Amino acid sequence: MRNGKLMVAPTVLWLSFFFVVPLLIVVAVSFASRTPYGQVIFDWTLGNYARFTETLYLSIFADTLIVALITTVLTILLGYPLAYFIAQLPQKWQQPGLILVMIPFWINFLIRSYAWVIILRTQGVLNTILLKFGLIDQPLQMLYNEVAVMLGMVYALLPFMVLPIYVSIEQLDHRLLEAASDLGASPFTAFRKITLPLTMPGIAAGTILVFISSLGMFVVPDVMGGAKSALIGNLIQNQFLSARDWPFGSALSIVLAVLSLVLIVLYYKALSSQQGGGKNAKDMA
Amino acid sequence: MPKTWRSHVLCAYAMAILAFLYLPLLILALYSFNESRINAVWSGFTFDWYLALFKNRRVLEALTNSLIVAFASTIVSTVLGTTAAIALNKYQYKYKSVINGLLYLPILIPEIVMGLSLLVLFSQAHIPLGKTSLILAHITFCVSFVVITVNARLEGMRPELEQAAMDLYATPFQTFRYVTLPLAMPGIVAGALMAFTLSIDDFIISFFVAGPNSTTLPLYIYAMVKRGISPEINALSTLLMLATIILVIIAQLLQPQHISKKEE
Amino acid sequence: MKEMIRLQGISKKFGDHIIIPSIDLTIHDGEFITLLGPSGCGKTTLLRMIAGLEQPTDGKIFLDDEDVTKLPPYKRDVNMVFQNYALFPHMTVEENIHFGLKMKNVPMDEQKERVEQVLYLTQLEELRKRRPQQMSGGQQQRVAIARALVNNPKVLLLDEPLGALDYQLRKNLQLELKNLQRGLGLTFIYVTHDQEEALTMSDRIVVMNKGVIEQDDNPDTIYHTPKTKFVAKFIGESNFFEHPTGETSVVRPEKLNLCPEDEENFTHPEPQLYGTVVDVVFYGTIDKVFVRLDNSNQTVVAYQYFDDVKRWQPDERVGIWWQPQDEVIVHK
Numbered sequence: 001m002r003n004g005k006l007m008v009a010p011t012v013l014w015l016s017f018f019f020v021v022p023l024l025i026v027v028a029v030s031f032a033s034r035t036p037y038g039q040v041i042f043d044w045t046l047g048n049y050a051r052f053t054e055t056l057y058l059s060i061f062a063d064t065l066i067v068a069l070i071t072t073v074l075t076i077l078l079g080y081p082l083a084y085f086i087a088q089l090p091q092k093w094q095q096p097g098l099i100l101v102m103i104p105f106w107i108n109f110l111i112r113s114y115a116w117v118i119i120l121r122t123q124g125v126l127n128t129i130l131l132k133f134g135l136i137d138q139p140l141q142m143l144y145n146e147v148a149v150m151l152g153m154v155y156a157l158l159p160f161m162v163l164p165i166y167v168s169i170e171q172l173d174h175r176l177l178e179a180a181s182d183l184g185a186s187p188f189t190a191f192r193k194i195t196l197p198l199t200m201p202g203i204a205a206g207t208i209l210v211f212i213s214s215l216g217m218f219v220v221p222d223v224m225g226g227a228k229s230a231l232i233g234n235l236i237q238n239q240f241l242s243a244r245d246w247p248f249g250s251a252l253s254i255v256l257a258v259l260s261l262v263l264i265v266l267y268y269k270a271l272s273s274q275q276g277g278g279k280n281a282k283d284m285a
Numbered sequence: 286m287p288k289t290w291r292s293h294v295l296c297a298y299a300m301a302i303l304a305f306l307y308l309p310l311l312i313l314a315l316y317s318f319n320e321s322r323i324n325a326v327w328s329g330f331t332f333d334w335y336l337a338l339f340k341n342r343r344v345l346e347a348l349t350n351s352l353i354v355a356f357a358s359t360i361v362s363t364v365l366g367t368t369a370a371i372a373l374n375k376y377q378y379k380y381k382s383v384i385n386g387l388l389y390l391p392i393l394i395p396e397i398v399m400g401l402s403l404l405v406l407f408s409q410a411h412i413p414l415g416k417t418s419l420i421l422a423h424i425t426f427c428v429s430f431v432v433i434t435v436n437a438r439l440e441g442m443r444p445e446l447e448q449a450a451m452d453l454y455a456t457p458f459q460t461f462r463y464v465t466l467p468l469a470m471p472g473i474v475a476g477a478l479m480a481f482t483l484s485i486d487d488f489i490i491s492f493f494v495a496g497p498n499s500t501t502l503p504l505y506i507y508a509m510v511k512r513g514i515s516p517e518i519n520a521l522s523t524l525l526m527l528a529t530i531i532l533v534i535i536a537q538l539l540q541p542q543h544i545s546k547k548e549e
Numbered sequence: 550m551k552e553m554i555r556l557q558g559i560s561k562k563f564g565d566h567i568i569i570p571s572i573d574l575t576i577h578d579g580e581f582i583t584l585l586g587p588s589g590c591g592k593t594t595l596l597r598m599i600a601g602l603e604q605p606t607d608g609k610i611f612l613d614d615e616d617v618t619k620l621p622p623y624k625r626d627v628n629m630v631f632q633n634y635a636l637f638p639h640m641t642v643e644e645n646i647h648f649g650l651k652m653k654n655v656p657m658d659e660q661k662e663r664v665e666q667v668l669y670l671t672q673l674e675e676l677r678k679r680r681p682q683q684m685s686g687g688q689q690q691r692v693a694i695a696r697a698l699v700n701n702p703k704v705l706l707l708d709e710p711l712g713a714l715d716y717q718l719r720k721n722l723q724l725e726l727k728n729l730q731r732g733l734g735l736t737f738i739y740v741t742h743d744q745e746e747a748l749t750m751s752d753r754i755v756v757m758n759k760g761v762i763e764q765d766d767n768p769d770t771i772y773h774t775p776k777t778k779f780v781a782k783f784i785g786e787s788n789f790f791e792h793p794t795g796e797t798s799v800v801r802p803e804k805l806n807l808c809p810e811d812e813e814n815f816t817h818p819e820p821q822l823y824g825t826v827v828d829v830v831f832y833g834t835i836d837k838v839f840v841r842l843d844n845s846n847q848t849v850v851a852y853q854y855f856d857d858v859k860r861w862q863p864d865e866r867v868g869i870w871w872q873p874q875d876e877v878i879v880h881k
Contacts (some may be wrong), residue, residue, distance in 0.1 A: 004372060005372060007369065007371060008376075008378070008384060010369075011369035012369070012387060014385050014424070014427065015391065015428065015429075016387070016402065018421060018425040019399070019425055022399075022403050022406035026401070043534065065487075078302055081302070082302045084295065098537070099534055099537050102533055102537060103533055104306050104307070106482055106532075106533045107529050108486045108503055108525075109488065110506060111313070111503075111522045115313040115522075118313055118519070119309055121514065125312055125316075127325070155306075155309070170535065203482075208393075216395025216398060218397055218489075223510060233395075233397050236397060236401065237397070253398045255395060256398060257395065264393050297822070445632075445633065445635035449637070450648070450652075451601075452602070452622050452623070453623075453628065453697075455623055456654040459652055466639075468638070
């Protein structure tokens with residue numbers, strides 16, 4: 001096993017070839033041009049990036065950011081209490097609780113969005129019930145609009161928020177809370193002054209996961225939003241599959257990837273500075 | 286913990302959110318047993334849609350494709366991921382942060398970017414789209430999950446166990462064979478199950494790199510969803526969900542419980 | 550006595566951090582030797598170097614006259630009992646004990662015989678099919694010892710083997726271990742930070758501080774004639790007296806005697822010092838009497854046994870005397 005160190009090599013090579021190289025090619029293609037038939041030709045141009053300034057694309061970009069932002073806020077509001085609830089369950093209920101959150105995390109977006117189509121469509125479950133109880137006379141048009149997309153996004157990405165928050169609450173030293181209440185803090189004060197700041201890394205991790213995932217999301221708008229509610233993800237999907245404008249699609253996805261990477265790097269920067277602080281706090285205790 | 290109104294409110298809120306997460310999936314499953322083909326009115330219980338699936342040649346083809354791709358990519362990604370995790374745990378690397386970045390970025394980057402970049406690679410390298418391209422792509426996104434899962438297991442393992450084996454005359458290879466590997470095994474199995482789940486469930490990346498004759502189950506479902514609602518999709522989705530749930534539960538039970546750390 | 554282990558100029562650095570500057574030490578066959586010191590004094594590092602789990606930066610290690618400095622742990626005829634036992638959780642007690650013999654390719658018949666012997670010796674026969682996590686700390690401890698002993702090592706290394714157990718169990722196992730060692734005539738190198746454990750079990754104690762040997766003697770000598778201030782402080786309780794000559798001497802509290810300040814017709818030596826009792830603290834078998842010395846801020850402690858005639862009270866004036874041979878000069 002003298003060469004055991006090299007055991008990491010196959011994986012590194014694999015990911016270099018199938019992850020890094022493709023990204024580099026995409027970067028190259030994003031500066032390339034195309035023939036009228038959709039062939040990529042390597043005539044270098046900045047034109048693909050310049051097209052962002054067109055109003056149509058700017059508004060799609062803005063829409064995507066707004067949807068991502070709202071999704072993130074809503075998943076925090078919905079996810080934190082759930083994570084907190086599971087983390088404070090008795091030991092033997094923690095594992096089942098955790099599995100309960102894990103499962104939707106693993107079922108794909110397609111099926112989970114489709115489930116909402118069954119509920120919300122014109123002849124869907126909800127309309128049928130509402131009609132039956134006479135609450136409405138006409139079926140409501142609930143699908144294929146921005147609200148439906150928001151709902152689908154929150155639904156799809158909620159587990160991404162719950163899991164990291166759960167982990168951070170679970171790791172919390174409960175003696176700190178006991179100490180706080182011993183020192184006269186009300187449960188609310190203890191939560192605000194201790195639990196919330198100490199679980200910030202979990203919220204941050206969840207925020208990164210949810211925000212990045214919603215930026216690149218195309219399944220939910222595709223299934224639940226129809227043609228009107230396109231986001232960046234759908235725009236990219238279209239460039240590659242219907243419009244056959246790979247250079248523009250590449251430029252779009254490079255912007256998306258760079259934006260994601262910047263967020264990830266910012267997150268790690270924040271995390272490592274916070275961890276330094278956390279360590280000191282631990283030493284003092 | 287004393288039962289106060291606060292904990293009751295919290296409990297009710299949590300239950301409501303769990304219901305929000307699960308009700309749509311339950312409704313989807315429920316309607317796969319509904320006799321009526323067109324609307325949401327419950328007209329009677331039936332297994333017909335499931336039987337229809339097993340008679341549908343294209344569904345069976347998609348299932349075969351999915352299984353071939355899932356098995357192949359699980360095997361390769363488990364071997365790659367396990368060796369990498371063991372090496373990273375055992376040895377010091379000068380460029381460890383670069384290697385870690387390479388291992389974790391595929392999880393963090395938007396799937397759509399990974400999917401289209403692989404499509405671009407395959408087209409530039411003249412690799413035809415089909416089962417091979419699917420397998421190559423699936424291995425790529427599964428490896429990182431295997432590394433993380435196996436690593437979690439190895440990190441929970443005390444280094445003294447390997448030292449004790451060495452002290453008891455085990456050569457490095459015997460130490461690996463009789464101590465490290467058996468102790469890491471639950472993590473490796475969990476990693477493999479995750480890889481399998483990810484692969485069989487993947488839609489986004491497959492969407493870009495599948496060819497006309499390599500439709501997988503999620504791709505087939507997508508094509509049907511785009512054409513409209515049908516109880517067969519409900520049945521197929523329900524089966525896929527069920528498979529995922531079972532795999533996730535097994536994988537989860539095999540994971541080291543970070544809950545137990547607290548007791549130390 | 551035959552020499553079993555010789556450490557020659559052993560030093561250890563981790564990066565720029567010097568753990569052990571340089572140590573020479575000889576250990577004889579059949580000896581129970583204890584490396585005693587506070588955490589971070591280098592005693593565990595020294596033990597791990599003998600096991601082969603750490604490489605010395607400099608120096609040589611001889612085992613039974615063979616230079617083993619460069620040998621990996623699996624080629625050294627020594628075995629270790631780890632601090633938290635390090636039992637293999639995926640094996641039963643029996644499998645754990647078999648492990649070393651299996652790795653050494655000992656014939657199966659002999660393996661069985663030796664495992665039986667050691668199971669009997671450590672009273673583990675009924676627990677053989679258990680897994681470590683189904684056993685108490687004391688039982689796990691026994692398995693760890695059995696797993697090491699079964700290999701008939703030339704030297705058994707024990708790294709704080711009783712550290713994780715509660716007080717009463719520790720007391721019992723101390724005796725058991727000592728009897729085991731004496732019965733087998735095996736060389737034990739025992740690492741601990743517990744001075745009481747070291748005093749009761751060892752033939753010889755090596756007191757270490759910051760990687761340096763402060764004193765290397767039998768327990769009686771270590772206790773009664775500590776060579777350095779560190780040894781006197783670390784082992785037992787001590788009263789230190791600074792002399793005008795610049796020397797420091799130490800007197801153990803049980804050697805300090807108190808008498809009334811104005812006592813007449815005494816038969817003992819003249820009190821060397823006078824002071825006022827400031828506190829008397831109950832300690833079970835004894836009371837500790839704290840006395841503030843006149844003309845200085847120093848407080849000394851003396852023991853008051855319950856069969857003593859005189860019971861001291863705070864604020865009483867006392868004379869303090871001791872036999873000259875009970876005062877030991879120590880080095881800084």
